[in-house]
């Protein structure tokens with residue numbers, strides 16, 4: 001009996017040690033040292049898949065480098081947002097780094113890799129797979145990858161995000177409240193899209209995640 005208690009105690013110690021060994025997990029589930037750095041889990045979900053209805057994007061599947069850049073951009077205001085500004089501002093640089101690395105390890109669903117040779121009939125499909133070159137709009141998959149699954153550290157996934165979130169970002173670029181993209185790549189594209197096109201292409205990519 002005693003032996004068993006000892007074994008259970010040891011296991012508990014190992015468990016506690018392994019949980020404490022990842023400072024990124026702590027920030028994600030409990031928040032940063034500064035109380036204003038709220039726990040990410042509250043809004044982005046335990047699985048990192050966000051909460052579409054509330055406008056909280058999924059983070060699982062984003063690269064650590066992209067996420068850290070976004071946190072710094074929220075802090076500097078080149079990506080203006082009333083909720084993420086105080087949270088990002090309250091995180092230390094070390095916390096940003098560790099929480100981004102922690103989120104990068106989360107598992108994500110696999111999305112279909114539809115490339116530009118696929119059939120494209122609707123407005124959303126045509127923009128995503130063919131672009132509108134007469135208006136200098138490249139196809140989204142050229143940068144965001146087949147099916148919008150994301151490419152490397154710089155090009156985030158679009159598949160798996162809600163249509164409302166994707167539209168909100170395109171509108172932010174149109175209005176100039178998000179100006180954090182390198183070389184105005186997205187600013188130029190968003191400003192060239194009509195409101196109907198914003199909705200159509202957002203519906204297309206969010207639909208791939210279902």
Ligand code: HEC
Nearest residue numbers: 038039040042043055056057067070071081083084087099
């Ligand atoms: C109170 C809710 C809330 C909490 C808590 C929260 N977020 Fe957010 N987060 C949001 C919202 C809303 C957005 C969308 C911002 C926008 O529309 O630009 C967002 C966006 C983001 C993005 C950008 C995602 C993308 O695809 O570009 C990152 C990165 C992020 N949050 C990281 C974090 C981290 C890390 C934490 C914990 C330290 C955290 N968030 C806590 C609400 C929250």
Ligand code: HEC
Nearest residue numbers: 127138139140142143154155156166169180181185186201
């Ligand atoms: C020339 C390359 C390029 C093309 C083409 C492109 N994008 Fe992007 N997109 C980017 C980059 C780079 C970012 C990340 C900017 C940053 O660092 O915040 C981005 C980010 C986004 C985001 C924000 C995602 C998030 O998680 O917040 C959305 C939405 C988006 N793009 C939609 C589109 C759509 C729709 C199209 C096609 C009409 C498109 N993009 C075509 C380069 C591109």
